[in-house]
Amino acid sequence: MSNLLSRPRRAHAAAVLAVSSVLAASAAAQQAPADDSTALEEISVTANRVEGPAAAIGSAVSSISGEELKRRQIRVVSDVLRELPGVAVNRTGPLGALTQVRIRGSEGNQTLVIVDGIRMNDPGTSAEFDFANLLNLEVERVDVLRGPQSALYGSDAVGGVINITTRKGEPGPTRFRANIEGGSFGALTGTASVSGGTQAYDYLIAGQGYRTSGISTAKRFDAFAPTSSLDRDGYQSGTGLAKVSVRPNELLEFTGVARYTDFKADRDGFGAASDGSPFAASVDTRDTEKGKQFYGRAQMTATLLDGAWGHVAGLSYTNSDRRSFDGDGAKTFATVGEMTRFDYQTNYRFATEAGLPASHVVTFGADHTRDAVDSFTQFPSQRAPTVKQHIDNAGLVGQYQLGLFDSLFVTGSIRHDFNDRFEDDTTSRLASAYTFQRSKTKIRASYGTGLKNPTTFELFGFADNFVSNENLTPERAQGWDVGFDQPFWNDRVVLDATYFQQRVKDLISSEFVPAKGAGQPVNLAGKSKIDGVELGLTVRPFADVSVRAAYTFTDGEDPNGDTLVRRPRHIGSVNVNYVFLDGRANANLGVVYNGRQKDNRFDAETFERAPVSLKAYTLVNMAASYKVTENAEVYGRIENLFDKQYEEVFTYNTPGRAAYGGVKVSF
Template sequence: MRGAIKHIATSGCLLSVCCPLSVNADDVDVFELSLDELLQVKITTNTLDEKSVQTIPAPITVFTRSDIESLGARYLHQVLAYVPGYQVARYTVHPYEYSASARALSDGSSSKKILFLLDGHAVNDPRSGNSVNLANFALHHIERIEVIRGPGSSIYGSNAFTGVVNLITRQSTPQVSLATGNELNGDLFAMHRIEQDNFSVDLQANITDSDGDSYRLDDTFSSEQITTSDPYSQFSYQLKLTAGSSSVLWHHRRLDMDDFYHASRISNRYNQSRYESMFLLAEHDVLLFDTVQSTFIFDAIYTDIENSNQSTPAGSFAAISEPASEEPLHGTGYLESNRFKLGWHNNWQITDHSNAQFGIDWQRSEETRAEGYTNFSVDDVLNQQIPIRSYPGRDSLVKVGAEDSATLYGAYVQLQTSTGDFNWIAGGRLDHYRDFGNQFSPRVGAVYVPSTTWQFKALYGEAFRAPELSETGLFTGISRAGNKDLDSEKIKTFDLIAQYVDPSMMVTINGFYNRYSDPIVSAEIDGRTSLTNGDDEQSKGVESELIWSGWRNSRIRLSATHFYDLPDSAFRESDTLASVQINQQVGDLQLGLSGTYRSDRQSLTSSGDFIKIDSYWAWNAQLRYVFSSQWGVSLAINNLEDKQHTNPSIADDLNGVPNKGRHWVVEVTRSFD
């Protein structure tokens, strides 16, 4: 089946390239337009009212649709690697998992400390707060990515701890694209729009199938090496209805992953994962008074995760099981959760120079299913009860979570005003949790704009992350356990920003200082991996970014980050980051070279020693050719040098996790007038 998909995709791409097409010789400097587009973007992520990159009171990086295409990125994690202060790593909890961290503060293999938004609505997992599967979010659906560095709890509450990533969806125009590659069997995307008066329907659909890369790795259950791969398939569809001042977005996504690492163990026979999510995001705008614009929101989010993996070598319980079984211990876990949210948000234009934002939220998250089925009794294994009961049908039920719920009440207020060349902001949010009490997150800031080219910003903010249902309610298992005594972790952040902007260049330099209280960190408790509140920590560093289009039809985008002080728990993070993106337009041909740098990191071994993970540059190349206003073709090559880059491992019995080798994708796009 996969071979047939790849044959169809390859044939379609070749047929499209070979068609006689007209050449568009429009002599427009696309990169100058791209920078101008960026400067004109109205950003609402940080303050809930419209700001430009010059006046927003936050360190921010924005990728427009043209930026995404110039980068040749297909998934969100590929773009986040180019954001100052952000690091993307591949981990081993799921076979095709990428995790992001902001300012070197990570939480193992998850991205719980970063809040992910879809059109301004929070979409982190209701049960775990994770966003690792969002890192594989297909960018076909996205028009713009707004990335905030630093705290956002004064507006959004929990999880907006070290960053906020807002994915702005595309307004559909009739288009079809087809892609294939050396690992990619096929990637088909289509979108269409129906519009009548003040009513519109946007429909988008994407289906992907990949054989993945091949790896030669140490076998988890023997002293030999084993060949494995990381195949995956994914589909997503998105429907957005807009009628006047009301809109409803429905997004459904499923990702299936096989083989490679699962729970940090390799098993080509048993390792399988399925992640499915459905988002219903609705909002309605009302003009309450001449100066007060209100928005009512309703969110419903459902996630369903199915994980299968192997836990022991074959024959481990052969002599002590009843009935006797040579099978390894293996099983499948089922995790389901949902979240419902109601919100009322307001923007009050007090005077020409002052405005205020205020609102309230109610949210209920629930773990509706947390159980698994295994072929041996896990209770017998944990309690060392001999003989261990075996179940050839793999129908021994084990509960893995408390299947509990959490209710949140939140309220925020924010005042903004301008005096002369200064813009001021002050505000805060109060969140109340049944189990964790009250959390208050303030913010204050000043933006000084002495000229049309220079901006200076001084910012202070606090944030928190409340423990998730999966962290407090996880039942004791063979290797992991929850901790019901966890408290919220908190952060205080200072930012000083200098920014220069002119029609051909934007330069930003940002220094920051973070102070963490009660950080939630991994710990070994009773021989099992768990979480605990650690000692207070701090970090500080400098982030910089340059976008330059001074030469006609060319653009350079650079970023650099250095952390001068990192918490002890951040040993898996690099202290120096950099990225390069160079694009050149020659007629209708666009060429691009991009790369990311990660300095040395460390991984922890089972003996408690640290091993060094070497630094590396990862280079990519992009080529795009526009035949006409209707046809285009692109080629993207990732890991251009085919280097064997490695990430630190979460598990202490692995020496690192390999990244993908060289892989290329060719895509043909057909637009319809």
């Protein structure tokens, strides 16, 4: 659901690309080979739901490898998303607090998140995925596909898709990895994994524990309470991951993956503060939240006709159980969101030589999803204290990809959805890409339509400050983009640029209803308009130096012409990595810029909404590691080096400078 504010008069542009341009210019004078250790294979599945070369992708996609995550010492996956084009991240306080990710100005629940083939969006809340509890446990690759993708993925993929893949076991002896780390705010984390396999099977079993005493979620306002003391809000979580694949022969593979997370987080409330402030804010309380999350998938893959005909059939199940308690331990709110999904996809590849030589890939898919919610509130008002509802949706997908001369690729997709509550709907997508062989310039363009169904909670749920609306209709979107990818100097410099435009109709927004004393979701009349530019730059001037930079300009407004909240117009980042001492040592410098953005402020008595502006901020992070032996490594990092004070959400606190160090071993 969208929160709406007025358009800002002006915003400050990020300077990160200027720095990157200087580095790129210096690369032109170098003749060293590129550093392949951080390069991703030119293979992508996310963009077209079928494996193929990067040359066949007409959509805008950004990827980052697990090796890069390790070198940057990323502990929370959402932190690396801040450095990719088109992505904005907002966290309501310290680590462990609600973390929303938006792509191209779309809402958080218009971003589909997939981990190891499992759709992670939680139907028990707002049907978005909360990144708060997704730590970097054996992540192998992160892909971000931007633009409406409902023709391929159905509801939730209006803004784009984030696809995360974790590591598989490799053929060879059993391998053990472990690390332990501690640092600021009483943080302590440990990770261990065991993996192995043969040509017939592979396995990975991993676990991770994390705890921190944290900081106060509520922000102190000295103007109203200069002597107030705020308690820290701690967080702890444990995650287990298991992946097993069995290949009885070269044609067949069975795969199972399961992820379980248990967490507990101290929370601060939201409302009228006792310090005399005129607006509602995050209030220092003793509230807590506990949760258990399970995500699992079983999959069968069959490859026939010498690899030309592929089949994938899978069953996914997710269960997210969240419970909130007040300072006295009384349960105030609880919700269980369940998703059960059956899916099947087949791909057939063939080539034709007569007339015009061409390659062809035909794809057909079918799926059925049930989203269910079981919620409880201590404040039922006009509704029953418990709600149990579900929505069923079935979809059929067809896609055809044509390739000519290994240079021109055109892909068309169409999907038809059958929903037991809403009218049937059809979405489509068309993408094309052409690569000039001489200059290696790739030009690409795509157009797609998107669909976002109202969530079970929006339709039937209830909370102390929220009233559902059973008359909601789906949000519908259409968007297009055009861009290019250009390598220079033997691929040691790669520049990509994209212009995008997106329109969303019937956007669901929360409106305050005085008679009910709570907010209620409604469909806004008219269209929301979002336009922008995405730039990416990768530079490898030497074999041991790599630079990645990104910049995004986003101009988004609701049907009334007001600026969409928590969508900064300017976002930029630069990351520089240096490997030295014959590969034993690594140093990393990261800079993230988040421009001025709008948020909502609520009156302390009437809860009437008004716009407020959050200042721009720049965060600098440093990390270094050293391999003492082939099996042992020491490392450390500093986050928010210059102790910047900033807000990502109005009245919610953020961490200051922090230092961490640890030891990693492998056998």
